[in-house]
Amino acid sequence: MDTIGVIGAGVMGCGVAQSFAQLGYSVILIDISESILDKAKEEIYKNVRLQGFFNKSENLLDPEVVLSKIHFSTDYKLLENVNFIIENVTEKWEIKEEVYKKIDSICKDNCIFLVNTSCISITKVAALTKRPSQVLGAHFMNPVPIKSTVEVIRGYHTSNSTIDAIRDLLKTIGKEIIVVNDYPGFVSNRISHLFMNEAAFVVQDQVSSAEEVDNIFKKCYSHKMGPLETADLIGLDTVVHSLDVLYQTYQDSKFRCCPLLRKMVEAGLLGRKSGKGFYSYQ
């Protein structure tokens, strides 16, 4: 079985690492500090336990066994022999840029890079490397271990063999892929961020409360979650970064970020991951 390199141990990186580790893969999980990695260990432990709790019919997973498959480290050099890197660092161009320049020099030539991003152009990321045909977008859905489908983005130079390799790899962890072409936000986020942003404007303008906005989507449109619950789940900081990327790249005012969303992020209200966003999670 391949060893999978996972970079970024936040919301998505933890979910991706867990998804591979619980199917028996060895995972190298990289982040920038030991304290973040310690928090990631706790998150993964908690999430494996919760998954067992909610999924009574399936074989219960032992969190210690899952964690034993993951090597937590700040050392990028450990990635030199892996065949696949799944990158999940912060949705900021300067951060992704630094990471891709680094891994392109460390990883072996045939290693494939999966970019987990909400909105950043895959073609632009691929251009940072000397292997653009082996770079593709893999927009995992949150929470990764329980979502069945991944939006895969074909960059300008992504080869068919790279897409096939990723289809095969993700199939082994029970995920199917939908392949789309590369424009910022792809399909999912180009549309969903308009919903979430406009919902924040509706609350800012005191048209209704967050609960009422979400209830209209759930009860009238039969959506499983409303736009503001979804924003809290994603992380309001990630939503703001993504809106900024969409606004900058399309130069279209429809993507201008709602001031209330930005103010909440400045106040430390990031949604589920900080314990408070549009809702409280204590």
Ligand SMILES: NC(=O)c1ccc[n+]([C@@H]2O[C@H](COP(=O)([O-])OP(=O)(O)OC[C@H]3O[C@@H](n4cnc5c(N)ncnc54)[C@H](O)[C@@H]3O)[C@@H](O)[C@H]2O)c1
């Ligand atoms: N949250 C979601 O629902 C969601 C869904 C799909 C895709 N994404 C995308 O996935 C990526 C990660 O999102 P997230 O929600 O996990 O963010 P997050 O803020 O929870 O985690 C990002 C992690 O990256 C780490 N990091 C920053 N610089 C780094 C570096 N140089 N090397 C290694 N690690 C570094 C941070 O310390 C942090 O732990 C983003 O591009 C985001 O747009 C997020």
